[in-house]
Amino acid sequence: MAASNKFYLWSLGLFLFLVVLFFLSISTGILDISFFKVLYILLGQGTEGERLTIFDFRLVRALLAIFIGMGLALAGTVFQTLSHNELASPSLLGINAGAGLAIILSIYLLPLTWSLPIWGLPIVAIIGALMTASGIFYLAYGREHALSARRLILTGISVAAGIHAIELLLIVRLDPSQFHQVNTWIIGTISGNTWIHVWLLGPIVFLGGLFLYANYMDLNILSLADETAVGLGLSLLSKRVIYLITATVIAASCVAIGGSIAFVGLLCPHIARRMVGPNHKYVLLLSALLGGSLVLGADFIARTVIVPDELLVGLIVSLIGAPYFLYVLVESRG
Secondary structure (H helix, E strand, O other): OOHHHHHHHHHHHHHHHHHHHHHHHHHOOOOOOOHHHHHHHHOOOOOHHHHHHHHHHHHHHHHHHHHHHHHHHHHHHHHHHHHOOOOOOOOOOOHHHHHHHHHHHHHHHOOOOOOOOOOHHHHHHHHHHHHHHHHHHHHHEOOOOOEOHHHHHHHHHHHHHHHHHHHHHHHOOOOHHHHHHHHHHHHOOOOOOOHHHHHHHHHHHHHHHHHHHHOHHHHHHHOOOHHHHHHOOOOHHHHHHHHHHHHHHHHHHHHHHHOOOOOHHHHHHHHHHHHHOOOHHHHHHHHHHHHHHHHHHHHHHHHHOOOOOOOOHHHHHHHHHHHHHHHHHHHHHO
């Protein structure tokens, strides 16, 4: 079957799955609400308590889960393309670590009576992630001014390990309330957010994804050998910087709001390529749909498996992601 036909089938199936999962997520919880009652409430009907439950709690979480999953998956796709390595991801390349260190520093340095404005955390995370990503990519360039995929991964792992060590030194000096806030963020959670977070993150993911999709041919060329890309007339350095900044801004914004959720940026592009091949015209959209479905599904499980308590969504994603890569490892050995 042609790649385009596979893409249409997979994208339609994943979109329908995401829609079903979305309605299942906002109708299920401590108070179960039927599908038709949810539609009734979404049209502005229902009691005040029902509207509060749907609009201010479940709908916010569902939309943020989708945006965070899509954003991390899109960023992971770009990082894997730039590094020529399917194991690259925002967490592996130190993006999560850089954003996390900036957030922890802001929490550590601010007095207990102060707090950042709601838009301040994404900005702090983006600054930390951009500084880290720039340093890693600079160190990954060799004397011949060529980007080594192996050096990039090793540099990312080394820098991330160093940053995590600094984070531990800061965490043990935090106030108990600050420690709980940081620890929850490190594992990853979507609870406690508001519509302001949705309106902050939604445009970043949408516009960033639209920009990447509009330039999918550049990403296709960047996935080729450097000599081939140069021969096709592409300015490697400037294009890499542009897409590095775009992916870092998207990933850091997701990390700032949803916490350090691992595996999404690693898992979804990998699966998308196995579905439809390397063409970014197809991979970007499928990866985004997979990411949205993965995080929304993980958040649904986290909310419902031990009602009235809940698990952290990052824990569920890791429990899903780790076995998959063990399966890929066993399959590759066979």
